[in-house]
Amino acid sequence: MPGTGNSKGYLLSFSVLVLFSLLIVFSQFYFNSEKFFDETIAGQSIIDKAGFVADDISLDLNSMLGTGIDVDRNAEFIQLKFFDVLPSDLNKHKALLNYSNFINSSYAFQQNAFLSLGLNNLADGKTEILFSNGLQYDYNYSFGSSDAVVSFYSSTGSTNALSFDINVSVNSSSVKVIPWAWNAGGDISVNLNYYDLNSSNAVRVSGKIDSALDNSYKIYFSSDPNDVLEIHLGLIGGKQKAFKLAEGIDNPSSKASLYLNALIPFASNPDFSYYYNGTINYRQLDVNNFSFIELGKG
Numbered sequence: 001m002p003g004t005g006n007s008k009g010y011l012l013s014f015s016v017l018v019l020f021s022l023l024i025v026f027s028q029f030y031f032n033s034e035k036f037f038d039e040t041i042a043g044q045s046i047i048d049k050a051g052f053v054a055d056d057i058s059l060d061l062n063s064m065l066g067t068g069i070d071v072d073r074n075a076e077f078i079q080l081k082f083f084d085v086l087p088s089d090l091n092k093h094k095a096l097l098n099y100s101n102f103i104n105s106s107y108a109f110q111q112n113a114f115l116s117l118g119l120n121n122l123a124d125g126k127t128e129i130l131f132s133n134g135l136q137y138d139y140n141y142s143f144g145s146s147d148a149v150v151s152f153y154s155s156t157g158s159t160n161a162l163s164f165d166i167n168v169s170v171n172s173s174s175v176k177v178i179p180w181a182w183n184a185g186g187d188i189s190v191n192l193n194y195y196d197l198n199s200s201n202a203v204r205v206s207g208k209i210d211s212a213l214d215n216s217y218k219i220y221f222s223s224d225p226n227d228v229l230e231i232h233l234g235l236i237g238g239k240q241k242a243f244k245l246a247e248g249i250d251n252p253s254s255k256a257s258l259y260l261n262a263l264i265p266f267a268s269n270p271d272f273s274y275y276y277n278g279t280i281n282y283r284q285l286d287v288n289n290f291s292f293i294e295l296g297k298g
Contacts, residue, residue: 053111054280057103058293061276064095065127067139071274071296077162078266082137086148086247086256092141096123111284118279128277129295133266135159149246150258151236158240163189164233165261168245170196172221172254180215180233182207188241190233194219209234211241221249229256273297 068083100119108115121128129137134156140149153159174196186208194203194217201219209215217231232244247256275292282289 053113053115053282054289054291054294057117057280058276058295060099061122061278061293062295064090064099065092065122065139066090067127067129067137069129069137069274069295073266073272076265078264080135080152080260080262080264082150082152082258082260084139084150084258086150086245086258088139088141088148092127093123093125113282113284115283116279116281118281121277129274130277130292131274132272135264147246147248149244151242151244152260152262153236153239153242159242159262159264161188161241161262161264163191163263164243165191165259166231166233166243167193167259168229168231168256169194170219170229170249170254170256172249172251173197174201174219174221174229175223176220177201177203178218178220179203179205180209180217183210184208186210188233192217192231194231211235221251221254224250226250271297 066085066088068081070081070083072079072081096119100117100123103115103117125142126138126140128139134154136151136153136155138149138151140151142148175198177194182205184207188209188211189206190209191206192203194201196202196219203217211234213234214232214236215234219229219231221227221229226248227250228248230244230246230248232242232246234241236242236244243260243262245256245258245260247254249256273294274296275294278293280289280291280293
């Protein structure tokens with residue numbers, strides 16, 4: 001039949017053209033999908049990396065500063081446990097500045113990222129652990145002095161603590177102990193255990209105190225009234241149901257070890273967290289992560 005060969009040739013050419021066009025479209029779609037997938041994976045990898053860096057810094061600082069913390073909670077109560085030594089063997093101010101310089105320069109270069117570690121609120125003579133419900137634990141390491149003070153209180157007024165378990169031991173010999181006044185009608189239950197190298201001044205007592213007062217237990221280590229360890233509980237600096245341990249022992253080799261356990265009513269909160277009063281700013285490509293130096297959550 002006339003023209004049949006030309007028609008078949010035309011149809012074949014048209015089919016090849018359509019198939020070729022489809023291959024181009026499919027190839028472009030595949031390329032774009034692969035690119036999107038690769039960028040998504042890369043972005044997620046950087047986000048994960050930012051989290052790992054933050055965790056590493058948190059662990060480093062916690063190990064360096066030496067304050068142990070443990071949190072147990074249920075639907076009704078939270079138990080906060082702190083472990084510390086006063087004074088610290090570490091020059092915290094110098095150590096924090098050196099660590100910040102390392103992170104912001106050498107470590108950031110290793111990670112191929114911008115890193116800015118904000119430790120000004122920790123290197124100013126006082127390290128602070130903040131809780132999302134307003135509670136706070138401070139370690140005042142006093143520039144140019146061997147004295148140290150730790151405090152536990154609420155920035156909103158009262159910790160609402162129901163009880164405190166206070167354990168303190170000192171590697172020196174005390175000469176005199178002046179106790180606080182117990183109050184059977186008080187509103188805070190207290191277990192107090194104190195030991196030093198003079199066993200006759202050991203304290204093992206339980207009772208109640210009035211939280212409207214600044215109750216102080218004073219242990220002297222010489223006739224000098226400033227050569228003293230002080231345990232305070234109650235109304236301290238306008239903060240209610242607060243705790244303070246002040247180490248002012250003259251012997252430079254003296255160390256006071258503290259274990260503090262506070263029981264506090266707690267409404268369940270999935271966003272509960274606690275962190276150092278310092279910040280991490282991590283930037284890499286399109287990822288920008290700014291946060292406090294978190295110690296725990298949940």
